[in-house]
Amino acid sequence: ICFVTEFMNIDWKGSEDKFKFITGSRDYVLRDRIKEAYNAGVHLEVSIPLYYQDDELDNEIKIVGEFLSSIDSEIPCHLLEISPSYQYYNFIFNSKNMKKAKNILLKYMNNVYTVC
Numbered sequence: 001i002c003f004v005t006e007f008m009n010i011d012w013k014g015s016e017d018k019f020k021f022i023t024g025s026r027d028y029v030l031r032d033r034i035k036e037a038y039n040a041g042v043h044l045e046v047s048i049p050l051y052y053q054d055d056e057l058d059n060e061i062k063i064v065g066e067f068l069s070s071i072d073s074e075i076p077c078h079l080l081e082i083s084p085s086y087q088y089y090n091f092i093f094n095s096k097n098m099k100k101a102k103n104i105l106l107k108y109m110n111n112v113y114t115v116c
Helices: 016-023 031-038 054-071 096-104
Strands: 009-012 043-050 077-081 112-116
Touching: 009 016, 016 043, 031 043, 031 077, 043 054, 054 096, 077 096, 096 112
Parallel strands: 009 043, 043 077, 077 112
Antiparallel strands: none
16 A cells, blocks of 8 residues: 555554554554554544553554654644543543653654644
8 A cells, every 4th residue: 555655644553552442453563553654654643542441552653653753753743632432430540641752752753742
């Protein structure tokens, strides 16, 4: 698909364990697809839904930042405020998490945007 498109916005569904929980998939292909799109010269942006609980936030955002910055710290990142409900009952969005996540991600990435 990278050869027929000029732009991709890929949703980051979390670290490997989080991805498998959210998607139900046994295969963790997210990192490979991001690298593939970037290496093909596609304009790439990454959206990061903030569904993490308070005790998970720092580590999960650090994982995103470290991975993306290893490819290119100029990749635009969009932090999204969401309110999941299907089979994820412990989640309560805290607006402080958006600011905290942005500050953490800015340590690794140069283009971080918030979408509330």
